[in-house]
Amino acid sequence: MKVLVIGANGQIGKMVVDKLKESEHEPIALLREEAQVEAFENNGVRAVLGDLEQDFSHAFEGIETVVFTAGSGAHTGADKTILIDQEGAMESIDLAEKHGVRHFIMVSGMGVENPRAVEGNMRPYLHAKFRADRHLEQSSVPYTILRPGRLTNGSGKGSVNLYEYKGDVQYGEVPREDVASVLVAIIDSKPENKIHYLIEGDIPVAELL
């Protein structure tokens, strides 16, 4: 399948692209800068130049699956939280709908289900991510929403704990590399319009879905 990776230059995005390169799927990296496009192409990956704040509809031609793992990052202001995390995601969902995408995979996060429980800097971010998730749920695009716990940089274990959201959240952390592995497993599976929570655990990723 042709898989558009939005946020391909991010930490998780890069790992997803690398894993897809070794799979039967074809990753297409959406990137904001010419230099990034060159770097990905030199690495043998198809890349498309596009900015989530502008028109990036051209990136969706022929795309079957979308992985949205873009984020404005911790060092930008709340204006980018609106422009990227919320509106970039919502526009991606709208474009996926228009282009008949068959599976939209959203990288969300724990806590998004209840922003009002949180005070401080994280709250606007959680609101924005929640609105994007809700927009996906209300769209006609088949989807999977993944809400990992606190992301860590250690190497992946290859095993995790993936559970469906039923009103209770079991907090925890999870290495980014395991998040990337789970995303590839989700790409391989059929969309079931579900929200999955992800923390570290003992179930091999290959046995998850």
Add this chain to the structure above:
Amino acid sequence: MKVLVIGANGQIGKMVVDKLKESEHEPIALLREEAQVEAFENNGVRAVLGDLEQDFSHAFEGIETVVFTAGSGAHTGADKTILIDQEGAMESIDLAEKHGVRHFIMVSGMGVENPRAVEGNMRPYLHAKFRADRHLEQSSVPYTILRPGRLTNGSGKGSVNLYEYKGDVQYGEVPREDVASVLVAIIDSKPENKIHYLIEGDIPVAELL
């Protein structure tokens, strides 16, 4: 009717409360600070203490009409744009729905219908306001959305140009006092689930709706 004015201490909010005081309706002012509550009560207006960033559901007891004219203001950051303009509005709509409110009147703004046409500081605000408007349209609460042009401080003319949105926007400005008069006229009218644009013009407010 009991009319909850959210943003009662703002420029337009204050004028709406004053006009309602002289009408057959009962304004209830939602205010964030104790001192504001005292000031409104000393002026003979019922007031309720509540913060849009916290739980303010108590304000909706027995309310029939809501006017949302709160705004985070031009001098706060985009975090408040999310917390107040977007989420405060959306939570108000959800609470109105739960409490069986019969008419939700949203003060929106011109340009909200197409934030991507705008660059710069205004764009996150327009996105946030658009999402709030859309949330209202998708709710089960009968509504009116009012999108005034650029707000001015001169005294009202008592006449305006109010037109329905049909894909084209005719830009212009309008005094805040005329916006307040139109809001009171909308309170007096039946909700038709419409979006109205408002600029200065020659039609007397009394003949509008």
